[in-house]
Amino acid sequence: MDSSPYSTTSEIFAVGGEDYLKEGHTPTTLPERQDEILKLRRSLKPAARGAGAENTFLSGKAGQGKTAAAKAELAELEAFADAQNLDLTTVFFSCEGISSSYTLACGLCEELGTENPNGHPMQKVLDHLWDAMNEIGGTVIIVLDEIDNLGTDDKILYSLPRARDKDYVNDDVYPSIIGISNDLQWRDNLDPAAKDSLYDDSIFFAPYDANELRDILSRRASKAFRDTSLVYETPEGEEFEINIDLDDDDGSLAKAFDEINADRTDCTLLRIDSEVLSDDVIPLCAAYAAQDKGSARQAIKYLRKAAAIAESEGDARVEEKHVRTAQGEAERELIIEGMEQLTTQGHLALAAVTILELAGHSGIRTRDVYDVYKSLSDHIDADRLAQRRMRDHLIELDMLSIIYARKSASGSVGGEAYTFELRVEPSTAIEVLEAVSRFDSIDFNELAKNWLNEQQTLR
Numbered sequence: 001m002d003s004s005p006y007s008t009t010s011e012i013f014a015v016g017g018e019d020y021l022k023e024g025h026t027p028t029t030l031p032e033r034q035d036e037i038l039k040l041r042r043s044l045k046p047a048a049r050g051a052g053a054e055n056t057f058l059s060g061k062a063g064q065g066k067t068a069a070a071k072a073e074l075a076e077l078e079a080f081a082d083a084q085n086l087d088l089t090t091v092f093f094s095c096e097g098i099s100s101s102y103t104l105a106c107g108l109c110e111e112l113g114t115e116n117p118n119g120h121p122m123q124k125v126l127d128h129l130w131d132a133m134n135e136i137g138g139t140v141i142i143v144l145d146e147i148d149n150l151g152t153d154d155k156i157l158y159s160l161p162r163a164r165d166k167d168y169v170n171d172d173v174y175p176s177i178i179g180i181s182n183d184l185q186w187r188d189n190l191d192p193a194a195k196d197s198l199y200d201d202s203i204f205f206a207p208y209d210a211n212e213l214r215d216i217l218s219r220r221a222s223k224a225f226r227d228t229s230l231v232y233e234t235p236e237g238e239e240f241e242i243n244i245d246l247d248d249d250d251g252s253l254a255k256a257f258d259e260i261n262a263d264r265t266d267c268t269l270l271r272i273d274s275e276v277l278s279d280d281v282i283p284l285c286a287a288y289a290a291q292d293k294g295s296a297r298q299a300i301k302y303l304r305k306a307a308a309i310a311e312s313e314g315d316a317r318v319e320e321k322h323v324r325t326a327q328g329e330a331e332r333e334l335i336i337e338g339m340e341q342l343t344t345q346g347h348l349a350l351a352a353v354t355i356l357e358l359a360g361h362s363g364i365r366t367r368d369v370y371d372v373y374k375s376l377s378d379h380i381d382a383d384r385l386a387q388r389r390m391r392d393h394l395i396e397l398d399m400l401s402i403i404y405a406r407k408s409a410s411g412s413v414g415g416e417a418y419t420f421e422l423r424v425e426p427s428t429a430i431e432v433l434e435a436v437s438r439f440d441s442i443d444f445n446e447l448a449k450n451w452l453n454e455q456q457t458l459r
């Protein structure tokens, strides 16, 4: 068994620590979001008094802790409701893949513990939903994560918050919605009536800066890694160290503060001391993520990947070089994801550039891409766009960081001239394109060879 590449132990990760760097882990406190959480608390307070919470909209880009903040604060409210015997129900519902009020209403019925009324007319489905709420009674807070998936089909967003006023539900039922969205424009495009009824309060989550990301990563790292502790300072200037032992507790920092009788909100995180992370690892992960989108998810991903790379290379410490490799890999994954989501025309433009690169062509111009694009679009029987419109797709590929589009110095009459270059290896682009069913019959190497032969014949 000694020769196995697998091991039951790790020199880097604490036992059970890796979970703290995974998406599934929900933090109980988010000090960087104290202001946003206080605003949310204000919206939820009426629920603690047995009435309805305010309808609230949480917005901000991906990875800003909107979902985590909502979960943490609702858990707090639920604990209070339990202790006070309040009639309160919270439902957390992800709208991923849900593009209509109808599907959402069906999903909510199921979530509220009744049968899914799928197949019935919309009115019947809504009646089902009101019945389900009447059955439950009391305050019902429905959190709709990724609410923008609904697009403009906002019927339910109009009806649900008004269900009480309109007597759809009994007098003892107080429904409200907390909507969460990454799409800052979505709300503006809603019907004004739905917009008005949905949002009493709106809370914006601005991107994290490098210091905030460093603190978030440090807290996660103190649980995820071996021999890693946090050093805090009290308002009186006294330093103290916190060691989380996952064998002994649930990884919550609150317990550690309780034990030394300190109020966490008064203390400042000074640094992290670690035997397995070199000093620059966390600042570098934080800086990379802050430069890009300021996303905590992205920062955590860099740290997780860097540690996994160090581990797989047999290193006992995570170093700057591992973070750099992790960042490169993560960026490549993002590019691949962007490629997969392109339209057919985007795929055609990408395929044309790929074939030219495969043939060793450098300084690829729009005209060259268009020649290959034309034969490819005929080959897969797709609409053939005019050269200018195809160029727009190339520029979009540049905006998605899939290719580089450089304005060429030569310029041209009647518009700007560009040269194009892939940002990934041609083999990576081919792998993505070959998985697109319309491109099944395309042999990229063969086409590249043909193109090369043609050029040689023309010379």
Ligand SMILES: Nc1ncnc2c1ncn2[C@@H]1O[C@H](COP(=O)(O)OP(=O)(O)OP(=O)(O)O)[C@@H](O)[C@H]1O
Residues within 6 Å of the ligand: 022, 023, 024, 025, 026, 027, 029, 030, 031, 032, 033, 060, 061, 062, 063, 064, 065, 066, 067, 068, 069, 181, 182, 205, 216, 296, 297, 300
């Ligand atoms: N202040 C924070 N402290 C600790 N972890 C955080 C913090 N903010 C975000 N995270 C973590 O970052 C990841 C992304 O956060 P979250 O899912 O809440 O983002 P979001 O704003 O809802 O974005 P999305 O809409 O893309 O899900 C999660 O793993 C979350 O636990």
